[in-house]
Amino acid sequence: MFKIMLIEDDESLFSEIKERLSQWSYDVYGVQDFGKVMQEYSAIQPQLVIIDIQLPQYDGFHWCRMIRAHSNVPIIFLSSRDHPTDMVMSMHLGADDFIQKPFHFDVLIAKIQATLRRVYNYNTERIELRTWRGATIEYVKNTLTHDNESVLLTKNEMFILKVLVEHKNQIVNREDLIRSLWDHEHFVSDNTLTVNVNRLRKKLEPLDLDGYIETKVGQGYMATEEAEA
Missing domain, CATH: 1.10.10.10 (Winged helix-like DNA-binding domain superfamily/Winged helix DNA-binding domain)
Structure with missing residues (x-):
């Protein structure tokens, strides 16, 4: 079972994504303290991270930089903002994919599956x-x-x-x-x-x-x- 860390402060959306991903046998973890994301990341050791851009205290770009300083774990960004620069910035920071809100869950599942297959299959x-x-x-x-x-x-x-x-x-x-x-x-x-x-x-x-x-x-x-x- 793949562990996915979902850094999303919208509790309703988090619960819905977690429920949908659980149906695909993914183990989804949230964030308890948005000021201690890296500590929670280290404790979870996920195989995939999904990050919203707009977050309390620090934005998703900040946490992507922090994660990339220590790990090449695949990262997918979520964003409700309609700014092309957000996608460009996420890719410059080393994200693997970008999903614009609102999104269809079939698209989210397809991107997660493609990312995990690409990252963890070719290395074998x-x-x-x-x-x-x-x-x-x-x-x-x-x-x-x-x-x-x-x-x-x-x-x-x-x-x-x-x-x-x-x-x-x-x-x-x-x-x-x-x-x-x-x-x-x-x-x-x-x-x-x-x-x-x-x-x-x-x-x-x-x-x-x-x-x-x-x-x-x-x-x-x-x-x-x-x-x-």
């Missing part, structure tokens, strides 16, 4: 290491190491890199990437993928690898690799 593959441009990619640890310097990637960043590297020197179109990441591309903004790729490139800058994730305008992205002699 036999292939744990891969090399690319002299760098070592460790899928299980979500790290990329080059010249003794390592960077830690989020689940989405690693998944994008994994797909591109496994199809190196080939264009992977945007639609295929979106389907691989979120399964239900109808509910995903095209800008969400762009933000995630840009975040990946930013992480690759210290390793001088950012220039090898190329954008193919109107098509998609490509990880380039030097041809073998």
Whole structure:
């Protein structure tokens, strides 16, 4: 049973989400003290976190930053505000998905299932290491190491890199990437993928690898690799 931490101060909505998710055999935990979210997170050790943006004391962005400083646990944001910048901000902070309120519960369930399947299934593959441009990619640890310097990637960043590297020197179109990441591309903004790729490139800058994730305008992205002699 997956443990889900739902950081939501609307008691009515919390109860409804908890009841619906319990029907799918998810174990849902709430927050007792919105000033001590990290202490409660550490005690629960959830496999997924769902965060509302508007919360007492500190907003959801604050708690996302705090969680990301310690963990790559998948995070889904909820928001009743109709601001595109909220989605962009959530992705910049390392969130895995974003759901606009009001939402249909089928959409919430689909996004939760897709996130859990993506995060916890691909890490069980036999292939744990891969090399690319002299760098070592460790899928299980979500790290990329080059010249003794390592960077830690989020689940989405690693998944994008994994797909591109496994199809190196080939264009992977945007639609295929979106389907691989979120399964239900109808509910995903095209800008969400762009933000995630840009975040990946930013992480690759210290390793001088950012220039090898190329954008193919109107098509998609490509990880380039030097041809073998």
